Structures are given as structure tokens and as C-alpha cells.
Amino acid sequence: MSKPLLAGIEAGGTKFVCAVGYSPVDILKEIRFPTTTPEETMTRAYDFFKECQEEYGPIASLGIGSFGPVDLDRRSKTYGYITSTPKVRWAGTDIVGFFKSRMDVPIGFDTDTGAAALGEGRYGAGxxxxxxxxxxxxxxxxxxxxxxxxxxxxxxxxxxxxxxxxxxxxxxxxxxxxxxxxxxxxxxxxxxxxxxxxxxxxxxxxxxxxxxxxxxxxxxxxxxxxxxxxxxxxxxxxxxxxxxxxxxxxxxxxxxxxxxxxxxxxxxxxxxxxxxFPERENQAGITGALLLAQDQLGAVQ
Amino acid sequence: MSKPLLAGIEAGGTKFVCAVGYSPVDILKEIRFPTTTPEETMTRAYDFFKECQEEYGPIASLGIGSFGPVDLDRRSKTYGYITSTPKVRWAGTDIVGFFKSRMDVPIGFDTDTGAAALGEGRYGAGxxxxxxxxxxxxxxxxxxxxxxxxxxxxxxxxxxxxxxxxxxxxxxxxxxxxxxxxxxxxxxxxxxxxxxxxxxxxxxxxxxxxxxxxxxxxxxxxxxxxxxxxxxxxxxxxxxxxxxxxxxxxxxxxxxxxxxxxxxxxxxxxxxxxxxFPERENQAGITGALLLAQDQLGAVQ
Ligand SMILES: Nc1ncnc2c1ncn2[C@@H]1O[C@H](COP(=O)(O)OP(=O)(O)O)[C@@H](O)[C@H]1O
Ligand SMILES: Nc1ncnc2c1ncn2[C@@H]1O[C@H](COP(=O)(O)OP(=O)(O)O)[C@@H](O)[C@H]1O
Ligand SMILES: [Zn+2]
Ligand SMILES: [Zn+2]
Structure with missing residues (x-):
């Protein structure tokens, strides 16, 4: 049996990083692009994952580390949303919902810095x-x-x-x-x-x-x-x-x-x-996002 | 088989509380006395536990929540000590060691507020x-x-x-x-x-x-x-x-x-x-100390 394919998004206020890989540090393909409107930016991420699925087969789970503030409370109606952010166009964006309705895989969600902290913790200075x-x-x-x-x-x-x-x-x-x-x-x-x-x-x-x-x-x-x-x-x-x-x-x-x-x-x-200083500087965020994806499989299996 | 007997000490800067019980909230006997010199105060606690053993049988484990600062690092040479406290007579007191050398039971150790927090968490406002x-x-x-x-x-x-x-x-x-x-x-x-x-x-x-x-x-x-x-x-x-x-x-x-x-x-x-406000006000500390004792049995069994 092949290893499950993980997908990750580091959703930053200035740029998005998306990647797929068989482990958080075994990345097959990665893309970086600027953060514009929610619709345009999230669609671009989704298109990237569609391409990856054609190339590598189905994605098993997705992890998102997002700029915020975000709602991380699973009991809340706005769980998975970017909430009161000063980036006005993004306030009230249901980022988890956008991917959930399109990809039907378990999704792990945290803040961008939470994800980066996890990445540095597992594979870097932490x-x-x-x-x-x-x-x-x-x-x-x-x-x-x-x-x-x-x-x-x-x-x-x-x-x-x-x-x-x-x-x-x-x-x-x-x-x-x-x-x-x-x-x-x-x-x-x-x-x-x-x-x-x-x-x-x-x-x-x-x-x-x-x-x-x-x-x-x-x-x-x-x-x-x-x-x-x-x-x-x-x-x-x-x-x-x-x-x-x-x-x-x-x-x-x-x-x-x-x-x-x-x-x-x-x-x-x-x-x-x-x-x-971080050990995995520019990679910590996306590594953490892939860790969040991996955690979802642990929870599901 | 009877339940193991737990012993706890809330070691405060002004007073000590000592208790034994079959659970953190099922206390059989409790004593409160002022904190004086380390030798006198700790001996008084030990004498209380000796008495309790005569009455109820052997103590299975001890939990201590102590004023501090204390050394909680198990790898440290001064683990279980009260360290740089402003209460001068107590600076450098090996409080865990004192009881360890006399009672030969597993000992759980934390700060007084850490223990009280655990007590409130399990049985009170937390x-x-x-x-x-x-x-x-x-x-x-x-x-x-x-x-x-x-x-x-x-x-x-x-x-x-x-x-x-x-x-x-x-x-x-x-x-x-x-x-x-x-x-x-x-x-x-x-x-x-x-x-x-x-x-x-x-x-x-x-x-x-x-x-x-x-x-x-x-x-x-x-x-x-x-x-x-x-x-x-x-x-x-x-x-x-x-x-x-x-x-x-x-x-x-x-x-x-x-x-x-x-x-x-x-x-x-x-x-x-x-x-x-706390729910278990004056009992949170000793309840937490008994929880620390109970945790030791989980770790040992
Ligand atoms: N080498 C540097 N020395 C000092 N400040 C810098 C340096 N590089 C970037 N900055 C400042 O850091 C900010 C950008 O932070 P950065 O971490 O690169 O991006 P962001 O926080 O937007 O993800 C800017 O205000 C910039 O002026
Ligand atoms: N009802 C009260 N209102 C205001 N301050 C109080 C009251 N009771 C005690 N204090 C103050 O709290 C301090 C003692 O705190 P306490 O929690 O009782 O003991 P300790 O911190 O020594 O364990 C003293 O400075 C005392 O003046
Ligand atoms: Zn501010
Ligand atoms: Zn101060």
C-alpha cells in the first residue's frame, strides 16, 4: 500500500504556499503566490491540488495554517473562518469550508504561527x-x-x-x-x-x-x-x-x-x-500545515 | 483489595496542611499548623503521617505542593528543592528528599499554586x-x-x-x-x-x-x-x-x-x-497534593 498523500496550505497575509507530499518533509510539489481576494487566492490553491491529484493520485488529507485571527473552536458556527482580520476583504472568510466543499478530505486547521511552531517543533529548533x-x-x-x-x-x-x-x-x-x-x-x-x-x-x-x-x-x-x-x-x-x-x-x-x-x-x-533563530525559516509554515494534515489521518484511522 | 492510602502536603509559606485519604476528596484525617523552621515543620508533617499509618495502614504515595520557587526538573541535582525563596531559612531545602528518605513511597511534587490549580481543575471551578x-x-x-x-x-x-x-x-x-x-x-x-x-x-x-x-x-x-x-x-x-x-x-x-x-x-x-472565585478555596491546595499522590500510583502501576 502506498503512503497517503498529504496536502498543506500556509495561508499568509502576503502570500500563500501550497504543497503536497508523502510526509511533512518529503514534499513532491510546492507553489507560492501572492494573496489577493479570497475567491481568487483559494481557487488558485484548489487548482494546484487538482493538478497534483492528476499527477500523484488522490489527496488523503489537508492541513491549513492561516493568518487570522481565526476561529479554532470546533463547536462554533464560524469554526474554520478567518474572523476579525484587519485585511478587510478576508474578514469572515470560511477558508476551511471552501476546501471542505470541494475536496471531501479531513482538514486540519490552525493559525499560521501555530502551524509554523509545530513545524519548527518537530523538525527544527523546537x-x-x-x-x-x-x-x-x-x-x-x-x-x-x-x-x-x-x-x-x-x-x-x-x-x-x-x-x-x-x-x-x-x-x-x-x-x-x-x-x-x-x-x-x-x-x-x-x-x-x-x-x-x-x-x-x-x-x-x-x-x-x-x-x-x-x-x-x-x-x-x-x-x-x-x-x-x-x-x-x-x-x-x-x-x-x-x-x-x-x-x-x-x-x-x-x-x-x-x-x-x-x-x-x-x-x-x-x-x-x-x-x-528558526532552523526551517521559510519552510516551517508549510511543514506545519502538512503535519496538521498528517494528524487528521491519525485521528481518522 | 482495599484502596491505596494517599498522603498530601500543602506546604505554604505561612502554614502547612497535611492529609491522608482514599481519594483526593475523601479525606480521612487532616492537620494544619504554622510554617516555622524546615526541620521542625517537616518533622511535624512526618509525625502526622506516622500516626496515620498506625491508624489506617501503610501510605501508598505522597504528593507535595510547595511554596517556592522550587526545582521541578527531574534531571536536575536539586530536583525537589525549594530554591531561591525570600523565606531565607527555607532556601535550599530538599523537601522531597526529606520525605523520600523517611517514607520510601513514590512522591509527586509541584508548586503550591500548581497543585491548587490541579485541585480546582478536577473538582472545582476549572x-x-x-x-x-x-x-x-x-x-x-x-x-x-x-x-x-x-x-x-x-x-x-x-x-x-x-x-x-x-x-x-x-x-x-x-x-x-x-x-x-x-x-x-x-x-x-x-x-x-x-x-x-x-x-x-x-x-x-x-x-x-x-x-x-x-x-x-x-x-x-x-x-x-x-x-x-x-x-x-x-x-x-x-x-x-x-x-x-x-x-x-x-x-x-x-x-x-x-x-x-x-x-x-x-x-x-x-x-x-x-x-x-475558586470553588474549593481552602481545600484546593490539599486536594491537588492528593491528586499528585494519586498520579504517582498511575505512573507506578
Ligand atoms: N533584513 C531586515 N531587517 C530589518 N527589517 C526587515 C528585514 N527584512 C524585512 N524586514 C521588515 O520586516 C517586515 C516584513 O516581514 P516579513 O516577515 O518578511 O513578512 P510578513 O510578516 O509580511 O510575513 C517589513 O516591515 C520589513 O521592513
Ligand atoms: N478580606 C480581605 N480583604 C483584603 N485583603 C485581605 C483580606 N484578607 C486578607 N487580605 C490580605 O491578603 C494577604 C494574605 O493573603 P492570604 O491569601 O490570606 O495568605 P497567604 O498569601 O499568605 O497564603 C494579606 O496581605 C492581607 O492583608
Ligand atoms: Zn496591539
Ligand atoms: Zn516582582
Whole structure:
């Protein structure tokens, strides 16, 4: 008997990645295209899977990791929807329903960062951790939490990007978040850097004061997350984290803010293997989506 | 065959509770006494268990929920110790070792709030929740997190009392926490109320401005926890929460701080069953300790 064919979608706010494979790390075919309207983008994904079925035979299950907020509550009427997203055209889109009505296979569903966290957990920097945190610092600040190989959901799902920060005395920037102003995303995501300093992060030199301030704010958010979750590792990716000078400053500030209260060498010795860059950077999301597909087969068999 | 006899210790900073029973809620005998020196207090607990064995036969397992910080890492040399506690005489006490060398039964070990959270989860206000938060606001601010019926540990264990707050404009109090000044515990635990207003909370009238400020700070901490963990319920006990007027103000401020971002009726409609008082108040800790004992038998059998 041949292995079941898995399909995955990493549904991002800027681009979609779709893939099929016999395992989450044995991808046969992958496609990436920009996110436009829901109808056009989802149809393009569906057309890709139709093609794949002609080439490789029937798809056994689908996993979707989607930008959000999304409704992950299986008892809810809007389960599988993208809900109150600022990307207006996508608010209220029944993404799971779209594929369910066309493909009739079991569908696993999570947030984009939840899926990426699962991918990094199984095949990347989260290996061996029971509890870890995965963050992306890009156009927004998003995060996924994994506990015992499952993405944590609870009431909805973590939204660590919106933790409130204490602005540093020398920073008068009001923050970009329409909900909270000076929350983590409002102060430290890519657009906040661009607005505060007048140009995008990528154009600022490595020794620009922007990076120390960036580490200061990220570490404030991390301190709250460490005190709430006690992660065994913190994986930080996204465009902004391509500035490697942020990492040492981040470890220093996290230690300073916790001030000895969490008395572990990971923090007090500013260990380099505690706050780390992802190992599977651009693949974590789609790997996680395929893991969600694989989980569905476990549940069904 | 008779049921195995369980023993439990709720080791608090002010008092110890010890009990034996055939189930966590079928207690045969219980004793409460003040916490003095480690030697004297632990010996008193051990003497109680010896007596119980004479009366009821051999104890099958022991569960300990201890004040801390404690070392919960089974691979660590100081597993089962109370570590860097501000209660100086207890720093470095091998509490699991003390009982292990005398009783030769399997011992389950967790924080006091972790144990209490488990007790509330199984038999109290946390029933039916996959992910919930249990907090006590008393001499300190402590918390336990339960995910899928297990107390969350990770790197150490949650220490939500030390989340940094933004002081309210009209409050110049510097906070009581020796580590962080204006963290949640430093601004909102019982001693902070007493120092800020010149008398203990219990002597302040119900309409005193202390309670609105208290709710303001507690809600700030809760907002960070909700964004990180997404709990399905928040259970809040401890001396300070005996002021029932805190609850409605807390729900109002939590909604205000999240400002629509976590778009769930539990928060936006300020639901009374989202932030709740414990159901098993004074019994949650010892019930949880007995659950830890029971878990040991599952693991051993
Ligand atoms: N090398 C870099 N250094 C600093 N900022 C960067 C860098 N690359 C991208 N960014 C910023 O990150 C944001 C884009 O994040 P990215 O993770 O690439 O995409 P998205 O979050 O949209 O998926 C933009 O605000 C951009 O300015
Ligand atoms: N009814 C009350 N109203 C307000 N504060 C109270 C009340 N009862 C106790 N406290 C305060 O709570 C703290 C004691 O907390 P408690 O939970 O009883 O014990 P502990 O935290 O030491 O186990 C003290 O600071 C006390 O002033
Ligand atoms: Zn925000
Ligand atoms: Zn503190």
C-alpha cells in the first residue's frame, strides 16, 4: 500500500504556499503566490491540488495554517473562518469550508504561527522541548505556543503581539497598533521601525540605535511570556530578526528585566541556545500545515 | 483489595496542611499548623503521617505542593528543592528528599499554586476547561497554569506575579517587589495595598479607591496572560479576592485593555463565568497534593 498523500496550505497575509507530499518533509510539489481576494487566492490553491491529484493520485488529507485571527473552536458556527482580520476583504472568510466543499478530505486547521511552531517543533529548533514559544517579527508580531507537541489554543489562541509595553524614557513614538498603540506589535514590528526612524529596518546600519531599542521592546514582551508560560526555548523569526545584532541585546535585556527571579542559566548566563533563530525559516509554515494534515489521518484511522 | 492510602502536603509559606485519604476528596484525617523552621515543620508533617499509618495502614504515595520557587526538573541535582525563596531559612531545602528518605513511597511534587490549580481543575471551578489559569492574590501573587489536566512547567514554572506593569498616572507608589518594584505582585499583592494606603485591605471600605486601582493592576496582568496563554477560564483566589467588588471592575478593565482584539463574549460581554472565585478555596491546595499522590500510583502501576 502506498503512503497517503498529504496536502498543506500556509495561508499568509502576503502570500500563500501550497504543497503536497508523502510526509511533512518529503514534499513532491510546492507553489507560492501572492494573496489577493479570497475567491481568487483559494481557487488558485484548489487548482494546484487538482493538478497534483492528476499527477500523484488522490489527496488523503489537508492541513491549513492561516493568518487570522481565526476561529479554532470546533463547536462554533464560524469554526474554520478567518474572523476579525484587519485585511478587510478576508474578514469572515470560511477558508476551511471552501476546501471542505470541494475536496471531501479531513482538514486540519490552525493559525499560521501555530502551524509554523509545530513545524519548527518537530523538525527544527523546537526539537526536544515540551513547551516552547515561536514568534515572528515582521509586518506584525505573531506567536505560537507548543505544549506537548500540540499548538495551544484555549479560549482562542495566543496573540502575544498585543502585550502592552512600557515605552522607554527616550522614545516618544506612539505606536502603530490601532487597538493598543504601544503594544509589542505597535512598537516593534517592521512598520513601527519604519515609522519611528523614517526608513525601513533593512536600510538602517547595524549600529543604529534602532536595534538596541528593538531588543529592549522585544525583551519586555518576552519577559511577560516567560513569566506566564515558562518556555524551554524561544524561537524568533520574521523579517526583522534578520538583524543578528538583535539577539545578544535581547538576551541581555531579558536577563535585566527578570533580574534574577527566574534563576536558570538559560536566562542568567544569556545562553545562545535559549533565544534562537528558526532552523526551517521559510519552510516551517508549510511543514506545519502538512503535519496538521498528517494528524487528521491519525485521528481518522 | 482495599484502596491505596494517599498522603498530601500543602506546604505554604505561612502554614502547612497535611492529609491522608482514599481519594483526593475523601479525606480521612487532616492537620494544619504554622510554617516555622524546615526541620521542625517537616518533622511535624512526618509525625502526622506516622500516626496515620498506625491508624489506617501503610501510605501508598505522597504528593507535595510547595511554596517556592522550587526545582521541578527531574534531571536536575536539586530536583525537589525549594530554591531561591525570600523565606531565607527555607532556601535550599530538599523537601522531597526529606520525605523520600523517611517514607520510601513514590512522591509527586509541584508548586503550591500548581497543585491548587490541579485541585480546582478536577473538582472545582476549572472543570471542563482544557486550558485555564489559577491565581492567588495574597501575601504574594502566584499562579498555576493547567493544560490538558497537567500543571504547566516548561523551563521552571509560571511566575505570573512578576509581570511588569504600567503604573497608573495618579499612582506614585514604587512597588514592594525587591526584584522588580512595580511588577504585579509589587503593586497589587496584600502588602502593596497595605503600604500604599497605610492600612491592610481588610480595613478599607468597600467603596475605597484602592479597589478600583487594584482591579486596574490585576487586569493589566491578566491582559498579558490572556494574550500569551488564551485561558478558557481565570480562577482568582487568595485573601485580597475576598473583596467581591474587585471582580466586576476587573472584567471591565480587562475588556478595556484588550480593546476588542480578543473578540470573544467571555471578554467583550464581561461574562461572570470567565473570571471567577475558586470553588474549593481552602481545600484546593490539599486536594491537588492528593491528586499528585494519586498520579504517582498511575505512573507506578
Ligand atoms: N533584513 C531586515 N531587517 C530589518 N527589517 C526587515 C528585514 N527584512 C524585512 N524586514 C521588515 O520586516 C517586515 C516584513 O516581514 P516579513 O516577515 O518578511 O513578512 P510578513 O510578516 O509580511 O510575513 C517589513 O516591515 C520589513 O521592513
Ligand atoms: N478580606 C480581605 N480583604 C483584603 N485583603 C485581605 C483580606 N484578607 C486578607 N487580605 C490580605 O491578603 C494577604 C494574605 O493573603 P492570604 O491569601 O490570606 O495568605 P497567604 O498569601 O499568605 O497564603 C494579606 O496581605 C492581607 O492583608
Ligand atoms: Zn496591539
Ligand atoms: Zn516582582
Amino acid at each position: 526539537r526536544g522541548c515540551d513547551t516552547f514559544l515561536y514568534l515572528t517579527i515582521g509586518t506584525g508580531v505573531g506567536g505560537g505556543v507548543v505544549v506537548d507537541n500540540k499548538a495551544l489554543h484555549g479560549l482562542v489562541h495566543p496573540e502575544v503581539g498585543h502585550i502592552r509595553l512600557v515605552p522607554r524614557e527616550d522614545d516618544t513614538f506612539q505606536g502603530t497598533c490601532p487597538f493598543h498603540g504601544t503594544c509589542l506589535e505597535g512598537m516593534a514590528a517592521g512598520p513601527a521601525i519604519q515609522e519611528r526612524w523614517g526608513k525601513p529596518g533593512i536600510e538602517l546600519p547595524e549600529d543604529h540605535p534602532a536595534w538596541d531599542l528593538e531588543a529592549y521592546y522585544l525583551a519586555q514582551g518576552l519577559a511577560a511570556m516567560v513569566l506566564t508560560l515558562s518556555p524551554q526555548r524561544i524561537i524568533m523569526g520574521g523579517g526583522v530578526m534578520h538583524q543578528p545584532q538583535i539577539f545578544p541585546a535581547l538576551r541581555r535585556y531579558l536577563k535585566e528585566f527578570l533580574n534574577g527571579y527566574v534563576d536558570r542559566p538559560e536566562i542568567t548566563e544569556e545562553r545562545e541556545d535559549y533565544i534562537v | 472543570r471542563g476547561c482544557d486550558t485555564f489559569l489559577y491565581l492567588t492574590i495574597g501575601t504574594g501573587v502566584g499562579g498555576g497554569v493547567v493544560v490538558d489536566n497537567k500543571a504547566l512547567h516548561g523551563l521552571v514554572h509560571p511566575e505570573v506575579g512578576h509581570i511588569r506593569l504600567v503604573p497608573r498616572e495618579d499612582d506614585t507608589f514604587q512597588g514592594t517587589c525587591p526584584f522588580h518594584g512595580t511588577c504585579l505582585e509589587g503593586m497589587a499583592a496584600g502588602p502593596a495595598i497595605q503600604e500604599r494606603w497605610g492600612k491592610p485591605g481588610i480595613e478599607l471600605p468597600e467603596d475605597h479607591p484602592a479597589w478600583d486601582l487594584e482591579a486596574y493592576y490585576l487586569a493589566q496582568g491578566l491582559a498579558a496572560m490572556v494574550l500569551t496563554l488564551s485561558p478558557q477560564r481565570i480562577i482568582m483566589g487568595g485573601g485580597v479576592m475576598h473583596q467581591p467588588q474587585i471582580f466586576p471592575a476587573l472584567r471591565r478593565y480587562l475588556k478595556e485593555f484588550l480593546n476588542g482584539y480578543v473578540d470573544r463574549p467571555e471578554i467583550t460581554e464581561e461574562r461572570e463565568d470567565y473570571i471567577v
